[in-house]
Amino acid sequence: MAKVRKDLRGRSLRKGEVQRSSDKRYMYTYTDPMGRRKFIYANDLAELREKEAKLMKDIDKSQKDLQELYGVHSESQEQKDLELLKKYQDNRNGVSNDKFSKEEIDRLKKLQNEPLTEYQKKALMINSSKDAIRSQIDQNDLKAMNKTMSINNAKLEQLKSHVSSLIFMPVHYGRS
Secondary structure (H helix, E strand, O other), X not given: OOOOOEOOOOOEOOOOEEEOOOOOOEEEEEEOOOOOEEEEEEOOHHHHHHHHXXXXXXXXXXXXXXXXXXXXXXXXXXXXXXXXHHHHHHXXXXXXXXXXXXXXXXXXXXXXOOOOOHHHHHHHHHHHHHHHHHHHHHHHHHHHHHHHHHHHHHHHHHHHHHHHHHHOOOOOOOOO
């Protein structure tokens, strides 16, 4: 099993999170939609995680801003196709496990033969970046849950062992 990274207080760090030994500040590393490495810094872990959550909201906002910039109406066929492509991308990346209707499958087959618009390409890059961050968070939450279960199971076994040793402990009566 992989070693869980911890901060100086012993708290588990998520993928992309580190505590720098030089100044004790926390840093989160991620890749933006253009493929560039980016960093977020904070003085404590709670603040860093708030900034990570804000990053997810900013990604959502950038998707809406992109839609406005290209003048794509939310009910247009281009936007509907993009939503279907995002759903497919999310499923392929393991972020969601949605089912596709027969109509959606047929539309995806047609879209394979059509070029994506510039708006769709950029929006899918943003979605891919969001998927990567979401996937990291989900994996880390699962690891933390597994660690907690392991610790609880070990404590339970320890208690069982302690109780059974008390039950079968011989009693010596002293003479008066």
